[in-house]
Amino acid sequence: MNITSISINRPSLIIVLFSLFILLGYIGFTNLSYELMPDFNQPVLVIKTGYPGASPDEVQSSVSEKIEDALSNLEGIDYLVTKSMPNASVVIANMNYGVDLDQAMQDAQRYIDNISKDLPEDVLSPVMTKVSPNDLPIMSITSTSNLESKVFYQKMVDDFIPQIQQLKGVAEITVLGGEQREIQVKVDPEKLRYYQISLQQVVEAINRAGLDVPAGNVQTDQIQNAVRLSGKFSDLEEIEQVQVAMPVPGAPVYVRDLAVVKDGMKEITSVSRFNGKEGIGLLLKKQGDANAVDVSKAVRDKLSQIETQYESAGVSFVIADDSTDNTIAAVNAVVFDLVLAVILVALVMLLFLRSFRNSLIVLVAIPTSLVTAFAVMWLLGYTLNLMTLLAMSLIIGILVDDATVVLENIQRHLDMGKDKKSAAMDGRMEIGFSALSITLVDVVVFLPILFLQVFVADMLKQFSVVVITSTMTSLLVGFTLTPWMASRIGKAEDLSPTNAFNRFLIGFEHQLDRFIAWYGRQLTWVLNHKLAFTGIVILLFVITGVMMKQGIIGKELIATGDQGKFRLYLEYDKSTSVKENNLRTLQVEQFLLQQPEVSTLFSNVAGPTTGIGSLGVGLPYKSELTVQLLDKKEI
Known part of the structure; x- marks a missing residue:
């Protein structure tokens, strides 16, 4: 007795098994976090050390060189890059691929602790981070009020920011601009x-x-102070x-x-503006395992509470940029495409299998194959991101293969006059090896990706795990759930033009027969002209190679798509002061704000940049402008 026979004759086990899969999938889906892209850590450690008031030469000799020497014996290190700037040292340790970054961070921290006594007294504690998309700020916020500038800054640092940092998932808040007493x-x-x-x-x-x-205690027989x-x-x-x-x-x-x-x-070290109006800017980062969408919602609610509480002081917060808006839009778009793909597959099955019953079986089989992927993603700590959702969208064509191959053969046995159970059993057994081959071919294509040791391995692994999990589940569905449903609701189909829909299906089948006949004639020509067709194939390969050599197709790590915004990075002469930087950048801002396509403009003058790989240290001669454009419908 095989698994298909058990499914058909004793379906209780299969019903319980797939009910468990669906339950785990539902729990996993409700607990999955949202991200635009999966977290992939570059094998890079960044050690930032503040040294207030020190010149670049002093930072180099007193801090950077000592940290370099301490890290030179770090296991797995490839090479070091050091940047000594006014008031700060940044040492970038590039590690070999395959190195355990968490262990490397612990070892590096131990080496730095050993030389901490040799650093100047005024040096701040070194801060060590990994280069990761999670290190990017998810929100840029600007705040204004009617309070005196110094009072407002102190209120922001002592009251508002601690309230925000207490929220679940908030990791770090960087303050831009403001006048500090x-x-x-x-x-x-x-x-x-x-x-x-x-x-x-x-x-x-x-x-x-x-x-x-x-200074101690003053104690008597009665009291102690x-x-x-x-x-x-x-x-x-x-x-x-x-x-x-x-x-x-x-x-x-x-x-x-x-x-x-x-x-x-205090001397101004950075300036923040929103649409040309100065205020205090906040760059908010989330914790590595936090749900960016939930963090954004919690922060927005907290900011609304603060605005209500300090309404008399005119405290106002504006969300200048929120990456979760694009994340939600992208995820919703992929989910919509996913649902649409399932429906279209069912319609195609209706046309080719000519049965509502078979289309229903396919509609059940595809989501059941997908639902286990949510459970596996949850158990492995993955997120709902463009890569995992893209995998689900692409895998639908693979998932439908097992169901279609098995179902079409069962339908053929039903049309031969067999009873439902016999047709389901014979149809599955006859085509079982083909279905197994289809599935294993897909698995062996994606399985090696799990063992990659390259920069984007973490991103590709999530894609591969979703594909492999869903494909293996579809094989199980094709061997169990599909034959069981066919043995219960399957029916021999003998189309007759009794209604409009049947006449449409008969007409479609006639057109399909004509197409098959045309294809047969083309195939006959190909078989009779092997050399000519071989030449055509070789010519296509040559044309493809020439096009690739011409550089017509560009190269990039990740296609970000059009999000309706861009960042403009300004870099002046290194001798430029913050004040001069601010004046020059203001002229650029005024020009941009005059453009009818510009919706909002968030300025970060001399503050830490927000791009991936940012060192987290601002420079007086650099600025960053985040420009949000109007929707095409609004222009």
């Missing part, structure tokens, strides 16, 4: 010489006076009254004698 002590060099005091003495005096440290030396400044006058030195006994020198203390604004 800074207490400035402007020392007069002449007075330093007069009192014979160094600048370092002034700095150390202010730092000592500003300490806030615990903690003692804390609180030296935090509450106003400018307290800083002015800090004693710096006493060159002459009884004549102390205070900060007010040497400098002017003012409540000023």
Whole structure:
């Protein structure tokens, strides 16, 4: 007794099995995350180290070279690329393909920790990241208010951003622009010489006076109190009254004698604008395993709550760019094509098999073959993205093969006058080897992709897993579900022109017979003129090769498609300041905003860029403009 016989005579096992597949598929589908493209990590580690106030030469000698030396013994490393910039060092470690990046990150972190004591005291802790699509910001947000600029910036950093970062799936928020408050002590060099005091003495005096440290406990038999030396400044006058030195006994020198203390604004390192209006820009990244669509929705809800709460202050948030809009649109388009493909396949089956019953069996067989792919994707941690959905769209033509081959042969046995069960059993057994061959050919084509060790392996693996899973399930469906349904609802078809639809099917069959006869004549000519046809085939190969050599067909890693927006990267002379960069970029913005096709324009002047491979460090001579165009219908 084989699996087909069990399905036909004792269908309970098959019904339970496919019910379980459908249940797992439903659970998997409801838990799958949405992404535009699957996550594929380049074998690259990026180590960013901040060194405030340092020049590129100082960064190179004090930070970059030491980190390079520490990483030189890292296993699996191919080569290092170092960029020493003002205030920051970036070391890019390019690894060999096949290296475990997570393990490499742990080893690299251990090497860097070993040399951390050799780095300057002012150096910030190195931050290590992988180059991945998940490192790209999913949302660009701009915010404005009626509050004073310094107050609004502090409110943003101390209140608004922490609220957003608490949301599930939010990983990092980069702040662009804004005016940050800074207490400035402007020392007069002449007075330093007069009192014979160094600048370092002034700095150390202010730092000592500003300490806030615990000093132990005061304990009695009844009570116990903690003692804390609180030296935090509450106003400018307290800083002015800090004693710096006493060159002459009884004549102390205070900060007010040497400098002017003012409540000023920190030097601007980046500028953000939306449609020409300055504000505070936010670049939001999601966590690696988070659902981008859910994160976007949660962030939008939180921003609406903040706007309502601070309505009196005129706080407003505008979503300048949201990658999940394109993700949802792309996924919905592929899902629509997927459903349309299933329906069209059923209609084609109706025309060629001439039976509503057989079309119904095909309509059941295809989704049942696909549903297991959702369960496998969920178990393997995959997402619903263009690659997995594209695999499902393409696989429909393969899935219908098993069902059609088996079903057509069962129908032939029914037309021979056999009863349903005998026709289903004989039809499947007769064609079983052919169906198995069809399936295994598809599997062996895609199976080697799972063992690739190349840059896009992670992306292609998801495509291959979906194809292989769905194809193997379709073989199981063709050997079990299809014969069982045919044994229950199958029927011999003897078309007679009793109604309009039957007459249409008979007419279609006559046209099909004419086409087959024409094809037979062409095939006869080919068989009688083998040399001529061989020459035609060789000529086609030559033409194809020539066209490829001409470079007519371009090359790119991923076809992004037309999303109705583009990014413009501006790079000036390296000596350009942020202020000059801002003025020049503003002229470009004004020109773009005058164009009737431009809908919105988000400006990032001297801030970290958002493209893949971004180092996460802004440069004073670079700018990035994100331009959203109007829909063609709106022009």
